[in-house]
Amino acid sequence: SSELTQDPAVSVALGQTVRITCQGDSLRSFYASWYQQKPGQAPVLVIYGKNNRPSGIPDRFSGSSSGNTASLTITGAQAEDEADYYCNSRDSSGNHLNVVFGGGTKLTVL
Amino acid sequence: EVQLAESGGGLVQPGGSLRLSCAASGFTFSSYWMSWVRQAPGKGLEWVANIKQDGSEKYYVDSVKGRFTLSRDNAKNSLYLQMNSLRAEDTAVYYCVRGVATILYWYFDLWGRGTLVTVSS
Numbered sequence: 001s002s003e004l005t006q007d008p009a010v011s012v013a014l015g016q017t018v019r020i021t022c023q024g025d026s027l028r029s030f031y032a033s034w035y036q037q038k039p040g041q042a043p044v045l046v047i048y049g050k051n052n053r054p055s056g057i058p059d060r061f062s063g064s065s066s067g068n069t070a071s072l073t074i075t076g077a078q079a080e081d082e083a084d085y086y087c088n089s090r091d092s093s094g095n096h097l098n099v100v101f102g103g104g105t106k107l108t109v110l
Numbered sequence: 111e112v113q114l115a116e117s118g119g120g121l122v123q124p125g126g127s128l129r130l131s132c133a134a135s136g137f138t139f140s141s142y143w144m145s146w147v148r149q150a151p152g153k154g155l156e157w158v159a160n161i162k163q164d165g166s167e168k169y170y171v172d173s174v175k176g177r178f179t180l181s182r183d184n185a186k187n188s189l190y191l192q193m194n195s196l197r198a199e200d201t202a203v204y205y206c207v208r209g210v211a212t213i214l215y216w217y218f219d220l221w222g223r224g225t226l227v228t229v230s231s
Binding site for chain 1: 145147154155156157160167169171172205209210211212214215216217218219221222223224
C-alpha cells in the first residue's frame with residue numbers, strides 16, 4: 001500500500017503563517033484531505049479535495065498540492081489551532097478503494 | 111442532529127472476539143460509504159475498512175484481512191465490525207466514520223466519538 005509522510009512536529013508563532021506538508025506517491029494521482037485532532041477528541045475534517053473547507057472551518061485554513069506533496073496552510077495561526085494534523089488520500093498502489101493516512105504532525109503555537 | 115455513535119468496545123483477551131456497532135442518525139445512511147478508522151494509544155490514525163453504500167464492496171487494511179468483517183444494515187442505520195483473533199496490536203480507539211469517495215479523493219466528513227478496544231491478558 002501507499003505511504004504518506006508528515007513531519008512529526010512543527011511550531012509557529014501566534015498570528016504567523018505555517019505550512020504542514022504531506023508527501024507520498026499517491027498524491028501524484030489523488031488529492032489529500034486534512035484533519036485536525038485535539039487531545040481527547042475525534043478528528044475533524046478541515047480541508048478536502050483541491051482546496052475545499054467544510055462548513056464552520058475558518059478561512060485561515062487552506063490546501064494546495066504540487067507533484068507528490070500536499071500542503072495545509074494556516075494563515076494567521078491562533079492558539080486554538082494547536083493540535084495534531086493528519087493527511088489522507090486514496091491508495092494509489094493496488095486497490096484504489098483503500099485509504100492511507102499520514103503519520104500526523106503536532107502543531108505548537110508559540 | 112447528524113451523528114455517529116459507537117458501542118461494543120472493551121477488554122478482551124488475545125485470540126478473543128468483539129463486535130463493534132455504530133448507530134447513525136440525522137442523515138441518509140444508505141447514501142454513504144462507511145468506514146472504521148482506529149488510533150492506538152499515543153499513535154496516529156489508521157484506516158481499517160470501508161464498505162460501499164449497499165454493502166456489495168468491502169475493503170480492508172492488510173493487517174486485519176481474514177480476521178475482521180465489516181457489515182451494515184441500512185434498515186437499522188447501523189454499521190458493524192466483527193473482530194476475531196484479536197491481537198495486542200489491535201488495541202486502539204475505533205472510530206466510525208462517514209466517507210465521501212470521488213475519482214480524485216476520499217475524505218471522512220463525520221466522525222463518532224470512538225470506542226476503546228483493549229486486547230490484553
